[in-house]
Amino acid sequence: MTGKQDEPARRNATLKDVAAACGLSVAAVSRYLNHSIKLPRATTDRIDAAIRELRYQPNPHARSLSLGRSETIGLVIPDIANPYFAHLAAGVERAAAEFGLGLLLCPTLSRTDREIDYLGRLSGRHVDGLLFVTNNGDDPALALALKGSDTVVLVDDDIDGATAPTIMADSDQGGFLAGSHLIENGHRRIAYVGGPAGLSSSRGRLGGFRRAIAKANGSVTVVAELQGPYSSEHGRNAANQLLALEPRPTAIFVASDEIVLGLLTVFKQQGVKVGADISVVAFDDVGPLELFDPPLTAIRQPVAALGRRAVERVFSLIKGDSLAPVTELLPVELIIRSSVKPLHR
Numbered sequence: 001m002t003g004k005q006d007e008p009a010r011r012n013a014t015l016k017d018v019a020a021a022c023g024l025s026v027a028a029v030s031r032y033l034n035h036s037i038k039l040p041r042a043t044t045d046r047i048d049a050a051i052r053e054l055r056y057q058p059n060p061h062a063r064s065l066s067l068g069r070s071e072t073i074g075l076v077i078p079d080i081a082n083p084y085f086a087h088l089a090a091g092v093e094r095a096a097a098e099f100g101l102g103l104l105l106c107p108t109l110s111r112t113d114r115e116i117d118y119l120g121r122l123s124g125r126h127v128d129g130l131l132f133v134t135n136n137g138d139d140p141a142l143a144l145a146l147k148g149s150d151t152v153v154l155v156d157d158d159i160d161g162a163t164a165p166t167i168m169a170d171s172d173q174g175g176f177l178a179g180s181h182l183i184e185n186g187h188r189r190i191a192y193v194g195g196p197a198g199l200s201s202s203r204g205r206l207g208g209f210r211r212a213i214a215k216a217n218g219s220v221t222v223v224a225e226l227q228g229p230y231s232s233e234h235g236r237n238a239a240n241q242l243l244a245l246e247p248r249p250t251a252i253f254v255a256s257d258e259i260v261l262g263l264l265t266v267f268k269q270q271g272v273k274v275g276a277d278i279s280v281v282a283f284d285d286v287g288p289l290e291l292f293d294p295p296l297t298a299i300r301q302p303v304a305a306l307g308r309r310a311v312e313r314v315f316s317l318i319k320g321d322s323l324a325p326v327t328e329l330l331p332v333e334l335i336i337r338s339s340v341k342p343l344h345r
Contacts, residue, residue, distance in 0.1 A: 013054035021050035072102035073314055074127040076118050078110040078135050082230075082258055084303070085133065087286045088156070091307025092131060099315050101128075110135045116145045122152065129314040131155050131307075132164075135230065138198030151317040155310045157201045163325040165317070167310045170329040171201045174299040175208025177334045178253045178281040181297070183216050186343035187251035187279060191224045193238040193263065194255035202227060205255040205283060223249045235262025243270055250278060250343055257284040260296065279340040294338035302330045 015033075019026045024047070031037035032047055039047075050056070075092050077085045089105060096103045104127055108114040115134055122130050129151035136142060143161035146152060154166040182190055192209055195202040206225065213220050223245060228234035235254065239262065242249060254260040260282040267274060274280050275294045282289060285300035309328065 013056040015056070017054055018047065018050045018056050021054060022046040071100065072104055072127050073311070073318075074104040074106045074118060074122065074130045075133070076106040076108060076115060076130055077133045078108055080105065080107045084257060084284050084286045084301075087303045088133070088307055091304040092311055094304075095308040095311035099311060101311070101315070106130075108134075112136050112139050112141055115142060119145045119149060119152070122149055128318045129153070131310045131314060132159075133157070134159065135196065135199065137200060138196075151314060153310050153314045153317070155306060157199050158327060160198075165313050165325050166327040167306055167313065168201065168327060168329055169301040169306065169332050171204030171332075172208035172211075173329075174283055174301075174332040175205040175210075175253070175255070176212045177208070177332070178205075178283065178299055179209040179212025180215070181281060181334060181336070181340060182251040182253065182279060183212060183220055185251075185279065185340050188220050188343070189223050189247065189249045189251070190220060191226070191242050191249040191252045192222065192255070193226045193235065193242075193252060193259055195227065195230045195259070197227045202255065209253055230256045230258050232258055232262030232265070235259040235264075236266050237262075239263040239266035239270075243267075243272065248278065251280070251340070252278060253281050253283075255283045257282055257287045257289070257298075261287075264292070274339050275341045279343075281340060285335055290337060292339075296339045297337045298335050300333045300335050302332065305330055 015029060016026055019029045022029070024043070028037065029047055032039055032044065073096060075089055077089060079085055080089065093103050106118045108118070115136065118130065121127060131153050133155045134142065134157060137157050137159045140161065142159050146159065146162045146164060149164070152164050154162065154164050156168060158166045158168070179190070190213070192206060194206050213222055224242060226238040226241060228237070235258070238259070242252065243266070252263070254263055260280065264274065267278070272278060280296060282296050282298040285298035286303055289296040289298050309330065
């Protein structure tokens with residue numbers, strides 16, 4: 001004890017205190033803080049000075065109630081353990097923070113019932129908007145559940161029959177770049193290992209790859225087109241099938257980082273050397289592919305840009321802007337490393 005009576009705890013300043021300090025109505029100060037009124041610079045300076053002096057901290061719950069919004073968006077993703085989706089979530093989080101939005105992460109384990117449940121949470125106003133990533137874009141139940149949801153932006157893939165703004169990487173361009181790179185290095189027996197046949201991203205990557213093959217005017221043989229889940233298990237199964245071919249392909253386009261991990265596991269077990277024995281181009285380039293032995297050539301998706309653009313779009317929808325449900329394609333990039341070697345005949 002020092003003998004000095006403890007000072008009473010400082011009371012938290014209220015909006016009414018701020019209004020009184022600057023000689024304005026509570027409604028005027030509230031509308032200024034909610035960005036719903038334009039005031040003269042001298043007036044806004046007085047409000048800002050009062051907020052600093054009083055150390056006023058807005059009550060986010062009360063503010064949300066007054067706006068009729070949660071000021072939170074949801075990100076629906078199939079699997080947070082997948083490095084691609086983890087990088088996308090990080091990009092969305094950064095962009096959401098810049099727009100003053102909270103982020104609710106909604107992993108679904110690729111289950112349609114969970115995806116539909118999160119759409120129901122949007123209608124219940126638990127979140128103001130959703131960024132929706134799915135591996136079930138060919139499921140009619142999703143398109144039906146999306147009807148009437150006017151603050152949903154589809155990311156990375158579209159949903160058959162749905163009308164919503166969509167932000168995607170240009171998968172067709174990526175498939176064409178990958179196939180062309182292998183052909184330019186002299187490869188004439190090439191295989192494709194891709195994702196689910198029903199997804200637009202898979203159709204785009206395979207379609208672009210086929211365009212590159214067609215441009216070679218019959219000089220290239222596609223020895224296999226193996227489609228399945230975006231998973232390492234699919235990569236392992238595909239690797240075993242390709243290694244059983246006689247003769248084997250000299251090059252492979254693998255349409256996701258996750259698939260290529262499984263493929264490389266089998267190659268290592270079987271003593272197959274990437275580059276020396278079989279050239280490989282991957283797709284995504286979100287994992288540390290430059291650290292592999294050899295470093296993997298890949299088509300790089302603009303993951304951060306996808307996240308930012310999706311947040312921009314959903315923010316506009318939340319504000320009430322009328323946006324046409326168009327699909328935006330962001331460009332991809334060929335990153336050349338050491339997993340593709342010129343074929344020596």
